[in-house]
Amino acid sequence: xxxxxxxETLRTRVVIEKDSVHNVSSSDYPxxxxxxxxxxxxxxxxxxxxxxxxxxxxxxxxxDLIGVDASIANAFRRILLAEVATMAIExxxxxxxxxxxxxxxxxxxxxxxxxxxxxxxxxxxxxxxxPTDLNTIVFKLNVKCERKEGAPKGATDPKDLYTNSQVLxxxxxxxxxxxxxxxxxxxxxxxxxxxxxxxxLRPGQEIDxxxxxxxxxxxxxxxxxxxxxxxxxxxxxxKILKPITGADATKFQKCFPxxxxxxxxxxxxxxxxxVNARKDTVSREVLRxxxxxxxxxxxxxxxxxxxxxxxxxxxxxxxxxxxxxxVLIEKIKAIKPALAQATGESA
Amino acid sequence: MxxxxxxxxxxxxxxxxxxxxxxxxxxxxxxxxxxxxNTEDADADAEEAMVPADKIEIVAGSSDPTCMTFCFKExxxxxxxxxxxxxxxxxxxxxCGYSIPHPSEAxxxxxxxxxxxxxxxxALNKGFDDLTDLCQHVISKFKKELKNGNFEYxxxxxxxxx
Numbered sequence: 001x002x003x004x005x006x007x008e009t010l011r012t013r014v015v016i017e018k019d020s021v022h023n024v025s026s027s028d029y030p031x032x033x034x035x036x037x038x039x040x041x042x043x044x045x046x047x048x049x050x051x052x053x054x055x056x057x058x059x060x061x062x063x064d065l066i067g068v069d070a071s072i073a074n075a076f077r078r079i080l081l082a083e084v085a086t087m088a089i090e091x092x093x094x095x096x097x098x099x100x101x102x103x104x105x106x107x108x109x110x111x112x113x114x115x116x117x118x119x120x121x122x123x124x125x126x127x128x129x130x131p132t133d134l135n136t137i138v139f140k141l142n143v144k145c146e147r148k149e150g151a152p153k154g155a156t157d158p159k160d161l162y163t164n165s166q167v168l169x170x171x172x173x174x175x176x177x178x179x180x181x182x183x184x185x186x187x188x189x190x191x192x193x194x195x196x197x198x199x200x201l202r203p204g205q206e207i208d209x210x211x212x213x214x215x216x217x218x219x220x221x222x223x224x225x226x227x228x229x230x231x232x233x234x235x236x237x238x239k240i241l242k243p244i245t246g247a248d249a250t251k252f253q254k255c256f257p258x259x260x261x262x263x264x265x266x267x268x269x270x271x272x273x274x275v276n277a278r279k280d281t282v283s284r285e286v287l288r289x290x291x292x293x294x295x296x297x298x299x300x301x302x303x304x305x306x307x308x309x310x311x312x313x314x315x316x317x318x319x320x321x322x323x324x325x326x327v328l329i330e331k332i333k334a335i336k337p338a339l340a341q342a343t344g345e346s347a
Numbered sequence: 348m349x350x351x352x353x354x355x356x357x358x359x360x361x362x363x364x365x366x367x368x369x370x371x372x373x374x375x376x377x378x379x380x381x382x383x384x385n386t387e388d389a390d391a392d393a394e395e396a397m398v399p400a401d402k403i404e405i406v407a408g409s410s411d412p413t414c415m416t417f418c419f420k421e422x423x424x425x426x427x428x429x430x431x432x433x434x435x436x437x438x439x440x441x442x443c444g445y446s447i448p449h450p451s452e453a454x455x456x457x458x459x460x461x462x463x464x465x466x467x468x469x470a471l472n473k474g475f476d477d478l479t480d481l482c483q484h485v486i487s488k489f490k491k492e493l494k495n496g497n498f499e500y501x502x503x504x505x506x507x508x509x
Contacts, residue, residue, distance in 0.1 A: 030438035040436035040477050046484055051492045057504035063492075065485075071432040072481065078425045318493055322486055329482045331426060332475045335419070338402035339475075342417075343468050 003033055011036075013299040014234060018287040026069055026302060061317040065232075065305040073232055073305045079324040080230035082219035085119045086314045087137060088112075089223075091212035098206050099167075101199045106207070109199070110141075111223045113169050114192040114312045115213055119226075120323075121183065122215045133178025137189055137213035140173045145201035162203055170194035172211070192313030226320055228310040234300035236280040242295045244272040252296075255286035278306070406456065414460045415467035422455040423447065430457060433481070434474035439465045443474075 003011065011033060015023045030039045049067040065073055092107040099106070117137060125135035145164045158165035169191040176184070199207060218225030238260070244252045249272040253261040262275040282300070286292050309317040399420070406416035419426065427445040434443040434457075442460040459467040499506050 026432075029435050038436065039438040040433065042477070042480050042484070045481065049484065049488060051485070051488045053492050053498040055499040055501070055506045057500070057506070058502050060504050063489075063498075068481075068485070069432050071428040075425045075429040076485075078423075083425070321489060325482045325486050325489075328425070328429070329479055329486075332479050334398045335402060335426075336472070336475055338398050338400070339417075339468070339471065341400060342403040342405055 003036065007033060009299070012302055013237070014302055016282060016284060016287075016298040016300065018284065026071075028069075056318060058316065059313060060308075060310045061321075062306065062308050063321075064235075065307055067303055068305070069303065070305075073307070075328060076321070076324050077230050077232060077307075079327045080227050080309065080320060081225055083217050083327050084226045084315070084320060084323050085124070085215050085217050086224050086226045086312070087115045087117045087119050087122060087213045087215055088221075089115070089139070089211045090214040090216065093210040093212075094208075095210070096206055096208040098204070099199050099201050100205075106199060106209070110209075110211060111221070113172075113196055113198075114314055115189065116187075116192045116314055117184070117189040117213070118187075119215055119314065124216070125214045131212060133180050135214065136177070137180070138175040138177055139211040139213070140175055140209075141167070141171055141198075141211060142173075142208045143167050143171050143201065144206040145203055147203045158200075158202075162201075164201055166200055167198040167207060168194065169196035169198060171198075226312055226315050228312050230307075230309045230320075232305040232307045234302065235304035235306060236277050236282050237299045237301055238274045238277045238280060239297045239299070240272065240274060240295065241297055244292070244295055245269050248272075248291055251289070252286065252292060255289070255292075256280055256283075412466040412468070413463060416456055416458045417467075417471060419455045419457065421453045423453075424455075427455045427457065429478060430471075430474050433478045434459060434470055436477065437465075437470055437473055440470050443470075 002008070009015065010023055011028055013023065014021060027033075028036075028038045030037070032038060045067070050064070052064040052066070054062045054064065065076075089110045092103075092110055094103050094106075097103055097106060101109070115137065122137075123135045125131070129135060143164045145162050148161060148163055151161050155161055164171075172191055174189045176189075180189070201207070216224035238256075246269060249263050249270040252272045253263055255261075257279055259276050260274065260280045262273050263270050264273050265271070282298065284298065286296055287298065307321075309320055311317045311320055315323065402420055404418040404420070406418050408414070408416060424447070427447070431443050431445045434440055440459060440461050443458065445455060445457045447455050457471070459470050461467055461470050
């Protein structure tokens with residue numbers, strides 16, 4: 001049994017009006033719609049759920065998640081931002097710092113440098129734990145700025161005049177401890193990028209620090225967040241209710257980004273057709289014009305998420321998503337015994 | 348639905364979980380995913396040991412087993428909202444809602460009210476199981492899709508604009 005159209009819209013679409021967005025929260029729960037069984041059914045979910053990967057690069061990916069609720073998609077997004085572990089500089093031991101950057105500012109800047117090391121190969125360091133080769137990565141940063149001998153006369157560029165006028169992330173030197181040299185022989189630990197400016201120095205100034213990286217998560221400090229961004233948007237949908245023809249068709253087309261609306265000739269007349277609603281930014285420009293009132297309906301598909309993940313570089317984007325979902329599974333796995341304990345039942 | 352029926356229902360779910368596990372294990376035997384999964388499992392064991400005894404507390408109220416509030420420590424909207432959704436998907440549940448009473452306290456409350464055919468603890472457990480099933484399927488589907496390779500790949504991210 002199918003629902004009448006207005007109820008189906010209520011169930012599956014977010015409706016976008018000129019000055020409001022309504023029908024936002026999902027209502028697809030048991031006993032809500034006559035003749036529709038919304039109760040959880042794994043087999044049904046397996047039939048309906050789709051993943052479509054659109055594009056992938058070393059740092060970025062876009063994919064569609066179709067057939068899940070916003071609460072689930074949002075949980076994945078939140079975990080990507082705040083609960084997938086990475087390695088970051090946490091302790092800075094300053095032997096010498098005569099640069100104009102204060103110790104604490106320097107330490108903060110160092111902390112934000114993305115470190116290319118697989119976090120799955122490390123343990124979290126507890127408060128009481130001492131540093132070991134399993135929970136700590138050590139870098140040394142020792143640079144001194146000096147006048148260059150034989151610098152060209154009349155040179156003004158500090159790079160020509162001095163050595164180490166800039167301290168860059170490539171100046172970090174990894175010091176393998178214990179078995180680390182062996183374990184990471186194929187993929188030595190290093191900053192993700194070589195050209196991150198840490199400080200500027202002038203002759204006589206020096207930075208000599210030892211850096212300890214620990215494993216952590218983004219909810220403690222953003223430096224551990226494995227992503228630059230992780231976001232989703234709902235798939236836009238444009239429905240033309242009454243034919244839009246002639247000069248109006250051109251005007252209609254201009255209300256959307258290029259590639260959304262096409263104009264076709266039909267019986268010697270121009271006719272607006274939706275070709276790719278996905279590219280729409282849902283600016284709602286079309287709803288500002290009187291002539292299109294009652295002719296178009298803008299909606300978004302409530303269970304179609306266009307996910308975008310941009311990695312900070314430590315973990316490839318495709319692994320990030322798998323790890324994020326894994327984090328949610330582990331979270332539940334860890335909580336279940338606690339529930340059994342709280343209710344006084346055996347697990 | 349009678350309580351006896353509910354129990355059979357839960358057994359079905361348990362079977363599903365194990366079959367999903369097998370599916371994952373089978374996939375894991377191929378390529379690099381294996382090592383990754385092993386380390387994940389190791390992490391899980393460590394985490395399980397770390398979970399404090401008072402992770403969940405039952406908020407005092409009536410002694411009615413069909414109407415209970417659970418207080419989760421160190422949890423937020425991530426688990427709260429997704430769990431609420433899965434519990435609400437259970438037809439034997441009358442009401443489920445979650446709240447974070449105060450932003451500076453790392454606590455999250457889940458309230459569940461059920462019909463007489465089940466009870467709040469059972470509904471919460473089913474919610475956990477269903478959410479796990481869902482996540483496992485999402486992972487396996489995502490990996491399958493990655494392996495299919497039916498997408499645009501560019502190391503630098505110079506994709507065609509279509």
